[in-house]
Amino acid sequence: MTPIRAAVPTTEEARALLVGLRRAVDGERDAIAADLADDEPDAALLDLVAAPFASVADVDERLAKTESYLRERGDRRAVFLTVYSRMTATVRTAIDDGAFVDPEWTAAYLVAFAERYRRALVAFERRAFGSLPRPWLLAFAAAARGETLVAQDALLGINAHIAYDLTYALGDVGIDPDRGAKLEDHDRINAVLARLVQTAQDALVDAYGALGIAGIDAAFDPLDDRLALFGLTATREFAWRNAVLRADLPARLAERYVDWRTETVATGAAAVVLAPEFDTEAGRRLRDAETEGDAAGAFREAFGRLT
Numbered sequence: 001m002t003p004i005r006a007a008v009p010t011t012e013e014a015r016a017l018l019v020g021l022r023r024a025v026d027g028e029r030d031a032i033a034a035d036l037a038d039d040e041p042d043a044a045l046l047d048l049v050a051a052p053f054a055s056v057a058d059v060d061e062r063l064a065k066t067e068s069y070l071r072e073r074g075d076r077r078a079v080f081l082t083v084y085s086r087m088t089a090t091v092r093t094a095i096d097d098g099a100f101v102d103p104e105w106t107a108a109y110l111v112a113f114a115e116r117y118r119r120a121l122v123a124f125e126r127r128a129f130g131s132l133p134r135p136w137l138l139a140f141a142a143a144a145r146g147e148t149l150v151a152q153d154a155l156l157g158i159n160a161h162i163a164y165d166l167t168y169a170l171g172d173v174g175i176d177p178d179r180g181a182k183l184e185d186h187d188r189i190n191a192v193l194a195r196l197v198q199t200a201q202d203a204l205v206d207a208y209g210a211l212g213i214a215g216i217d218a219a220f221d222p223l224d225d226r227l228a229l230f231g232l233t234a235t236r237e238f239a240w241r242n243a244v245l246r247a248d249l250p251a252r253l254a255e256r257y258v259d260w261r262t263e264t265v266a267t268g269a270a271a272v273v274l275a276p277e278f279d280t281e282a283g284r285r286l287r288d289a290e291t292e293g294d295a296a297g298a299f300r301e302a303f304g305r306l307t
Contacts, residue, residue, distance in 0.1 A: 031141075032144060035144070036127060041125050041126055041127065044069065045066070045069060045070070046122065048066050049062065050122060052115060052118070055107075056107045056111060059088055059114040060085075060088050063081060063084060063085040064085045067085045071207060076146050076153050077144075077153075078207075079143070079150055079208070080139070080158065083157070083158065083204065084117070084157065086196065086203050087196055088114065090196050095110070100185045101188075102178070102182065102185055105173065106185050109173045113161075113165065115169070116161070117165060120165070133160065133263075134266075134270075135160035135164045135263075135266040138160075138270040138274065139156035139160045152274070156270055159273065160266060162232065162235045163239070163266040163269055164262055164263070166236060170186075170240065171247075175243050175247055186236070190233045190236055193236075242258045246258050
């Protein structure tokens with residue numbers, strides 16, 4: 001009888017997985033480059049996001065303007081921003097209300113985090129695909145094609161920004177000195193975001209009310225485990241651990257290991273969201289329902305799993 005091995009990949013299997021993911025995403029990069037070859041970058045969008053963010057207020061105001069601009073144009077990149085701009089505004093209010101141990105560090109953290117998103121958006125809009133992190137390439141390419149569900153668009157952006165960007169944003173702002181206080185504030189943001197899930201759901205319903213999904217309980221069964229990957233607290237803890245590794249390990253080892261770990265997790269999760277195990281009929285029902293169903297039920301089911 002063949003022994004049953006635990007479902008944990010060997011080092012060689014993990015390497016093969018990452019190589020396969022990179023090849024797939026590189027193919028996606030080439031495909032989206034061909035799709036957009038005749039399209040000029042949007043000058044008005046670049047005007048909104050070309051300059052680095054200067055402050056928490058600047059982040060809050062320009063993210064909201066960018067979300068409105070993209071939504072008015074029917075650009076699916078707005079879906080993630082509908083969630084992210086609300087989250088940013090809520091954290092800004094918490095900073096103003098004195099909710100953090102070190103409000104100056106928390107403000108710098110929020111700006112550094114948003115700056116990672118801004119750079120990715122600018123790179124995609126300028127067609128600089130080679131400089132774009134792979135998780136963002138998958139998210140933006142899916143949005144550009146417009147073939148994904150609204151919930152998928154939102155999850156792809158959340159994954160790229162938290163599972164990938166946050167590791168590096170924490171490095172940008174630094175977790176030392178007084179690491180304990182910074183961890184406490186990082187965790188306090190988790191609590192703020194947990195309370196915000198309902199607001200994010202409602203914002204998506206308000207913004208994309210015509211794109212509902214009826215019968216969500218049955219239709220989303222194949223996505224249950226995939227949506228569970230995106231627990232906000234767990235993903236933010238993953239990013240904090242990565243930041244600790246980058247701070248504490250020898251620089252070359254930390255860079256290689258954390259880069260590998262972050263890219264593998266974030267790119268793999270994006271691939272999972274893009275490849276749900278729907279049969280053809282279930283997929284058709286979901287897409288048909290996006291034009292005629294109940295939006296509130298859809299988003300509450302999908303985003304209720306974020307906590």
